[in-house]
Amino acid sequence: xxxxxxxxxxxxxxxxxxxxxxxxxxxxxxxxxxxxxxxxxxxxxxxxxxxxxxxxxxxxxxxxxxxxxxxxxxxxxxxxxxxxxxxxxxxxxxxxxxxxxxxxxxxxxxxxxxxx
Amino acid sequence: xxxxxxxxxxxxxxxxxxxxxxxxxxxxxxxxxxxxxxxxxxxxxxxxxxxxxxxxxxxxxxxxxxxxxxxxxxxxxxxxxxxxxxxxxxxxxxxxxxxxxxxxxxxxxxxxx
Numbered sequence: 439x440x441x442x443x444x445x446x447x448x449x450x451x452x453x454x455x456x457x458x459x460x461x462x463x464x465x466x467x468x469x470x471x472x473x474x475x476x477x478x479x480x481x482x483x484x485x486x487x488x489x490x491x492x493x494x495x496x497x498x499x500x501x502x503x504x505x506x507x508x509x510x511x512x513x514x515x516x517x518x519x520x521x522x523x524x525x526x527x528x529x530x531x532x533x534x535x536x537x538x539x540x541x542x543x544x545x546x547x548x549x550x551x552x553x554x
Numbered sequence: 555x556x557x558x559x560x561x562x563x564x565x566x567x568x569x570x571x572x573x574x575x576x577x578x579x580x581x582x583x584x585x586x587x588x589x590x591x592x593x594x595x596x597x598x599x600x601x602x603x604x605x606x607x608x609x610x611x612x613x614x615x616x617x618x619x620x621x622x623x624x625x626x627x628x629x630x631x632x633x634x635x636x637x638x639x640x641x642x643x644x645x646x647x648x649x650x651x652x653x654x655x656x657x658x659x660x661x662x663x664x665x666x667x
Contacts, residue, residue: 442597469653480558480643480657481598494653529597541586541647543655545597 440464442546444530450552451520459515459549463532471543472505472515473529481529487513520553527551556581558646560658567634568666575629575661577644582622585647588655589618589629592641601642602629634665 443462451457463470468489473481474497483497489510498505502520507513517524527548533541557580567573577587586605590598602611602618604627610619617630627644641662645655 471654473657478659480645480659483654483656486653488653497654531598541588542600542603543588543590543598544600545590547595547597 442530442532442544444528444546444549446549447547448550448552450554453521453553454519455553456516456518457520457551459517459528459551461513461515461530461532461546463511463513463530464534464544465511467532467534467544469533469535469541470507470513471531471533472513473531474499475527475529475548477526484515484528517551520551522553525551525553556584556646556648556656558644558656558658560642560644560661562661563659564662564664566664566666569634569636571634571665572630572632573634573663575631575642575663577627577629577658579625579627579646579656581648582625583649584622585649587618587620587627587644587646589616589627590643590645592643592660598643631663634663636665636667639664 445460470487472484475481485505486494487507502518504516529548531543531545559578561576588603589601592598604620615632620627641660643660645657
């Protein structure tokens with residue numbers, strides 16, 4: 439596609455509800471990142487995929503957070519039993535190159551999650 | 555642990571001014587550094603990427619420099635315009651073996667017409 443697409447754009451969840459956030463990266467991009475951004479803060483790293491392999495999940499805040507990219511393209515970030523502190527904007531980014539060379543990141547517009 | 559700091563947190567300038575945004579990082583062993591722009595309610599747009607072996611990169615009115623030894627990067631914006639109003643973030647990636655980018659908290663820029 440023309441850019442990184444994320445859906446839904448906004449999500450309101452009741453505390454305890456499970457949510458799934460979708461990311462469609464730019465076609466052919468090898469690398470995919472998930473970030474969490476709180477209001478007024480910089481993005482915080484959650485996890486990284488290289489094709490379908492999840493190479494780094496050190497930023498996932500708890501075992502309630504789970505991400506997958508089964509076919510090396512679309513990725514889903516799932517949050518189980520949502521809590522109020524999960525409220526944030528979730529950003530997805532992709533890049534063309536694995537390592538070395540130009541690693542310019544392309545970000546989606548994000549999913550704003552509000553947990554009531 | 556890598557920490558990235560951006561100063562100032564906010565900046566308001568009249569149109570036409572040249573300005574400098576600062577980014578500092580605590581671990582100089584970086585792979586590359588990127589500067590991004592974020593408009594309200596939007597994702598981030600990559601402006602410039604500097605590899606660790608490079609000293610600077612230029613794109614139009616933007617120039618970014620990198621001094622690894624001192625752990626600093628600056629983003630220079632020439633002849634600022636109201637359309638430059640946004641939050642500017644820098645992010646660093648550590649040496650090979652790590653893929654994540656560590657972001658600063660950003661500088662909110664407002665250019666007054």
